[in-house]
Amino acid sequence: DTAVSQTPKYLVTQMGNDxxxxxxxxxxxDTMYWYKQDSKKFLKIMFSYNNxxxxxxxxxxxxxxxxxxxxxxxxxxxxxxxxxxSAVYFCASSxxxxxxxxxxxxxxxxxxxx
Amino acid sequence: GIQVEQSPPDLILQEGANSTLRCNFxxxxxNLQWFHQNPWGQLINLFYIPSGTKQNGRLSxxxxxxxxxxxxxxxxxxxxxSGVYFCASKxxxxxxxxxxINP
Numbered sequence: 001d002t003a004v005s006q007t008p009k010y011l012v013t014q015m016g017n018d019x020x021x022x023x024x025x026x027x028x029x030d031t032m033y034w035y036k037q038d039s040k041k042f043l044k045i046m047f048s049y050n051n052x053x054x055x056x057x058x059x060x061x062x063x064x065x066x067x068x069x070x071x072x073x074x075x076x077x078x079x080x081x082x083x084x085x086s087a088v089y090f091c092a093s094s095x096x097x098x099x100x101x102x103x104x105x106x107x108x109x110x111x112x113x114x
Numbered sequence: 115g116i117q118v119e120q121s122p123p124d125l126i127l128q129e130g131a132n133s134t135l136r137c138n139f140x141x142x143x144x145n146l147q148w149f150h151q152n153p154w155g156q157l158i159n160l161f162y163i164p165s166g167t168k169q170n171g172r173l174s175x176x177x178x179x180x181x182x183x184x185x186x187x188x189x190x191x192x193x194x195x196s197g198v199y200f201c202a203s204k205x206x207x208x209x210x211x212x213x214x215i216n217p
Contacts (some may be wrong), residue, residue: 033205041151041198043207056205090150099145099204105157 003027004106012112013081021076021109023091031055032074032087033092033103034052034066043090046102050097078111116141120201120208127191128216135186135211137201144203146177146184151198151210160186160199191215 004025013019015033025032025071032044033056049068063079074091117140127133139146148160158198161168161175163184168175172192188195191213199211 042208043200043202045205048205088155092157099147099202102159102162103146103147103202104159105149108157110155110157 002080002102003034004065004091004093006089006106006109007108008082008109010110010112012114013079014114015083018077018079019081019111020078020089021089021111023041023074023106024077025091025104026039027093027104029093029095029104030071031066031094031101032071033094034074035090035092035105035106038090039092047074047076048097055097055105072092077091081111081113083113116203116206118163118201118203118206118208120199120211123209124191124213124214125213126216128192129138129191131191131215133191133213134186135188135199135201135213137184137186138201139182139184139201139203141203142179142182144179144184145175146176146179147202148184148186149200149202150195151200153197157200188213193217 002047008063029051041067047066052068065077068074094101094103119138163175163177167180173190174187196215200210
């Protein structure tokens with residue numbers, strides 16, 4: 001009955017590889033987000049989708065590409081992984097867009113790039 | 115852009131104590147939210163509070179939008195309250211307050 005789920009929970013990979021993180025929400029929300037939390041616990045918005053449409057795209061390297069096949073799913077694909085990509089990536093969802101409503105977070109995916 | 119600042123950065127208390135965490139934000143239209151990140155990393159929404167006061171058990175929050183600050187009150191702290199507390203204005207997060215409750 002998990003509201004927002006992410007897979008995998010842990011991801012360890014070598015520099016230069018390509019990897020994907022998947023997110024699903026069963027709350028019926030229209031808006032989904034990707035956040036990055038660095039080693040100092042700082043949380044930064046990366047992307048936001050509303051009804052499968054990209055509405056927020058912060059200054060993120062174009063090696064990161066989000067995809068939303070439907071409004072319940074938002075995946076994150078990362079090409080040519082770099083050491084600095086190591087972080088915890090959180091998916092979140094809300095009923096309304098732009099942080100104007102309660103956000104519900106997934107458990108996070110800890111990505112380690114070696 | 116929007117700026118969000120939290121204080122104090124760290125707070126260590128004994129079980130049973132009360133605490134007040136502060137969040138200052140730069141935009142009066144703020145959509146302020148408070149979150150708790152527990153020691154296992156899970157982020158849990160505590161309050162969506164762009165203005166006014168809300169209470170949920172031992173926790174309450176007050177936002178004064180005209181003065182651009184919000185306060186989170188935790189009464190009768192328990193060890194399970196430990197973790198990092200974040201406020202967020204729109205989609206911009208503060209740097210967090212790390213709360214440690216000792217038994």
